Amino acid sequence: MTKIDLNQVPKFEDRHNSPQDSEIKEMLEVIGADSIDTLINETVPAGIRMKEAMNLPAAKSEFQFLNDLKTMASQNKLFKSYIGMGYYGTIVPGVIQRNILENPGWYTAYTPYQAEIAQGRLEALINFQTLVIDLTGMEIANASLLDEATAASEAMTMFAGLRKKAKKTANKFFVDENTFPQTLDVLKTRAIPVGIELEIGDIDQVDLTDPNLYGVLYQYPGGDGNVRDFSAFTETAKEQNVFVVAAADLMSLVLLTPPGEMGADAVIGTTQRFGVPMGFGGPHAAYFATKEDFKRQIPGRIIGVSLDSHGNKAYRMALQTREQHIRREKATSNICTAQVLLGVMAGMYGVYHGPEGLKGIASNIHGKAKLLSDGLGELGFTQLNEVYFDTIQVESDVAMADKLRGIAEAKEINFRYFENGNIGIAVDETTTVADLEEVLNVFAEAAGKSMGLDVAAMSKQVEISFPDKLKRTSDFLTHPVFNQYQSEHEMLRYIKRLENKDLSLVHSMISLGSCTMKLNATAEMVPVTWPEFGNIHPFAPGEQTKGYQQMFTDLVDWLSEITGFDDVSLQPNSGAQGEYAGLMVIRAYHHSRGDHHRNVAIIPTSAHGTNPASAVMAGMKVVLVQCDEKGNIDVEDLKAKAELHSDNLASLMVTYPSTHGVFEESIKEICDIIHQHGGQVYMDGANMNAQVGLTSPGLIGADVCHLNLHKTFCIPHGGGGPGMGPIGVRAHLAPFLPGNPNVKSGGEEAITAISAAPWGSASILTISYAYIAMMGAEGLTNATKIAILNANYIKARLEEKFPILYTGSQGRCAHEMIVDCRDFKAQHIEVEDIAKRLMDYGFHAPTVSFPVAGTVMIEPTESESKAELDRFCDAMLGIRAEIQEIADGQAEADNNVLTNAPHTNEAVLSSDWNMPYSREKAAYPAEYVRASKFWPSVGRIDSAYGDRNLMCSCIPVGDYAEEEAMA
Structure with a gap:
């Protein structure tokens, strides 16, 4: 008779950690170690080893975890949100959701540095760039940024570096007060450390002749939904050598005159409503479009067209010498991770719907807003926006707004509530005629009236129009790729053709150092597309997001335990943003003590390029410390530099294990030296996969670190994003963790926002949450x-x-x-x-x-x-x-x-x-x-040709014809 323990469940650890016991024994023999513990003892210095196991919940099986998470997710309430503010309901085409978002062939690939085996997603990103260029009316676009607020701040700093000779000392950037609050907050964060004077006010009152003014940003349509013509304003600004940036709703540009045609120097925004769920804040692909003249200053990745060794057209990442990994402290930006997977989705949304489909969607959205405006007028309410696309503003006072809110929330409806009592209502692609009737019923009830409107009849004869100056007349998306895949069969095959050109983790190991291309388990990925996580607005009231809040609480506790820190911010939505957030928290700490002069960051010469780039963004001066012949930080040089800059020392940025792949035995001494001179230690968490369960940033002496959740904690790289870069801090830094203007979050003395959403790309936190929950302390330690x-x-x-x-x-x-x-x-x-x-x-x-x-x-x-x-x-x-x-x-x-x-x-x-x-x-x-040959789809690509002949949109059909004629 055999006895079994019914409490034993399959261990997820055994699925994640690949080598079997017999293989481990063979590997140890080759290595020359008698056990794994012996190997670890010979690798990790004894002085920094954990004495006890991490205190984490017991590991769950995949089945148990998914059941438990479903229960937690049910605590998120799926209200109809008309809040808008850059986040909207959208319909994700099933062919895109199943074959891209849920497909490891797309989401496990890395940033396309090796272009010959990345032609599929490079073509998809060219489509994305073409979509953005066409809709904005600009000449060049990048392949995505982290979020709209980040894109706005990148435009502000880019144009600071492009100031014309007459404005070389100008340092004022004006932002219209009718811009989304989260964008204003991130702009504040970015402006102050680098000496930019940010002025927020009524754009009609800005003095364009001010010699200190170098740039202006406006929201289009405005944050309240109103649409206005900025052509004359932009022309006047140009006469005064003032750059003009428009933060534009990309969907609105299907119908409205694009800012590029009004003369804007840059157009930025988000592509979220192009088929990417709200996800309680992200991830979404922001866009950045500008003029060809500024191509060498544009932040982020740019995909261009070049030639391969056989003379065929091929795609590659262009103008890489702009980027932080080469330019370091002189880089135009610290951006490393972008939002490639989401950019691919948005571009494919444009491909699938084509120009006519997008016109239908945009017209439908505008028509719903028009119906609401007309209906509210019939009910006696005043709608304030003279011209609008999707968002109307209803005049109200605070008392009526409170009454409306009570009625609306009882019907599971969210509006935007302005401080003066006015109500904002933003409709979207998912809004139905029945939804519009429900909204009108709310207002009728608040006014004590019988609704009395035949909404169904009204919906069949909605008249839509825009003033001539605001009506788009130019063509867009004329390239064949946007006009031949409107049937699902053709779209499916196109997606598959592109996927087949790319090597990802479904094919073989991707052994990129400092990138941690580990398994992205299916059980970790499944919840990402659950509506309870995907369809929540980031500014929804807290009582509607209790499932998310529980997950955040657990994740903060777990990551604090793993790092040995006291608190964690989940807001930074990339590793580079985590670096920047950590340094800004250090800066705020020094300032709180009156040490405004502490602005020196010591950085090893071996550091990743994002480190010095982030330090400069945080207003710090970079001082390099040398490495010795063994690749370790030269402790004597560090002592000398710390002593020399003792009065002004703000921080040390150190990667551990080092970027040379070694556990430096002097790490505690290194941290002590910095602390003795009044500085703080920032640890770059890129190599955290060698620490978890064995040592920790807190144990080595660091004060703050960022964690690449897309490395150590299993969020997939997505072909170049999304990522997440939370920061962990010691107690004395916790009060300064970043906040958000729309939702109370962050520390008691929170710095202004780093990312647009309070918890960054919240929906993909479920992946890291799943990984930790299913691995448990023992599994995580064994993984290391x-x-x-x-x-x-x-x-x-x-x-x-x-x-x-x-x-x-x-x-x-x-x-x-x-x-x-x-x-x-x-x-x-x-x-x-x-x-x-x-x-x-x-x-x-x-x-x-x-x-x-x-x-x-x-x-x-x-x-x-x-x-x-x-x-x-x-x-x-x-x-x-x-x-x-x-x-x-x-x-x-x-x-x-x-x-x-x-x-x-x-x-x-x-x-x-x-x-x-x-x-x-x-x-x-x-x-x-022979068993499974992966063929590169192009020969070796000529990088120099691509940079000399920059082309960042879809290859003209005529070029293909020329190739065929030459063949």
Whole structure:
């Protein structure tokens, strides 16, 4: 007879941590350690090890977790929200939800640095940019930003750097008071540290002749819904060398004259209502469009068109020399993560509906607002907006507003309530005629009247029109891609064709160092699309969002325990924003003590480019500290720099384990040095995957750190976003955690907002919540151990053929390592050649030339099996043998499988094969490749050509015809 314990449930940990016990034993033998604990002891310094296990709830099974979360989600009340303010109900086309948002082929890909195996999402992003360019009437657009408020602040700072000679010392930026409150708040945050004087007021009263004024921003339509013509205003501003920025509702531009045609210098906003759920604040793709003249200053990623080695058109990320990973403290922005997955969705929404479909949607939205306005007039109410798109403003006093609110909320309806008592009502794509009737019933009841309106009849004869100056007359989305996929079958096939061009985690390991491309488990992803999380407005009353609030409370408690800190802010919606938030909290702390002069940030030379870029944004002066020959911070140099800048020292920014993949044994001493000189320690949490359960930022002596939830805590990278970058802090910094003007949140002395929404991209917090809940303390700790095991296994397999640049005192790496490829220059082989050749082996390259030029940084994560690690190692060793063939004279130095990589199926099948090696060697360099060959869709791309001939919208059809004629 067999006895079983019915309380035993399947462990999610066993699904997430890939190596099996027998494999672990084999790997340890290769590494030369008798147990995982021995390996960890040889890797993580004893002085920073946790003495006790983390105090987290017991791990749940996938089934149990999803049931429990469903109960929690039910506490979120799905009211009809007419609040607007940049967040609207939208219909997500099923073909996009199922085949993009819920598809790991799209959401597990990385930022498309390796363009040859990312042509699908690059094309999707070109569609996004074209959509934005066409609708805004501008010349160039980027491939998304984090949110509308961030985009506004990026425009403000971009134009500060573009001030004309006559305005070189001007530092005033004016913002119309009729702009969304969250945008105003984020603008305040960004303006003050960099010396910009932000003036908020009535745009009709702004003095455009003020010699200190360099820029103006207005909302279009206005925050209250009113639409006005800014053509004359913009012309006058131009005469005074004042830049003009419009924060525009992209859907409204289907019907309204776009700001670009009114002369705006930049148009920014959100694409949320293009088929992306509200998600209690995000994630959504913001957009940024401007003039061609400003292309080298535009923030964020730009996708451009270039040529591959066969002369074919190909997409790539353009003008990368603008970005923080290259420009560092001189960067135009600290933006790293964008919102690619959501940008893809928004672009596909435009592709699916096409120009005629969008006109129908926009007209329908406007018609609903018109019906409401007419109906309220019949009921005796005054609607104040002379011209409007989707939002009307009803005149009221506070007493009537309170009465209306009580009636509306009883009917599960939310309006926007202005301080003066007026009521804002924003309709959207999801609003029905029955909904409009319910809204009118609310007002009728408040007025003590019988409704008496035949809304059904009214809905059949709504007259819509705009004044000539405000009516769009220009064409948009004329490219064939927006006019041939309106049937679902064609759309499905188009999405699949693009997906098939991209290598993602569904194909193979993506071993990008400092990126932590781990499993994004299906159970973690499922709740993201639940209506109880997706269809909640970020400014809904708290009593309607109790499920979210419970999740936030739990997550803050868990992340505080994991980090060893006292409090956490969930607001920053990327790692770079987390860095910035952490530094702004440090700044506020120093200011609260009267130490306004503390503005020096010490940063290691090995730091990620976002660190110095964020420091400059926070108003700090960057002082670099050197690293020694072992890759560690030079403690003597640090002492000297801290002493020199003691009076003004604000912070140290340090990554741990270091960006060199090593646990620095002097980390506590490093933190103590900074504290002795009055500074605070900011820890970059990019490498937190090597810490969880073994040590913590609090334990090493840090005061604040950000966490990349899209790395350590399983939010997928989405092809370049979304991400989340919460910050954890010690108690003395907690009062300064960021707040929000619309919802009470943050610390008692909260700094102004970092992101538009109070809890950032709230809907994807469910993913990290799921990961922690299903792993538990033991599972999380084991994940860290396996990540370190896998990295050291790869190191052990490669180190005989490749130099490993840095290790700890006992020869171990942390969770990643740097492989030195510089010696191969003698064979005319660059690190880029190795990266491209890996594509032929079916792998995405590791991180190239960071933090050391001419190297690759490899991070396998705990989710990869021994079999996958072996395939990758075999590929690297195969490439090393190919390099040796060049050294031995068996292959030509400048015409070989590496310099010609990657090899496309078109090239290999061509009748014109003239390479000095076989087709088989080109395409099938290892036996395992035969079982599941991934073909790069283009040859090696000419980056320089793409930058010299910048094209950031859909390739004209004529260009394809030219290619065919040349073929």
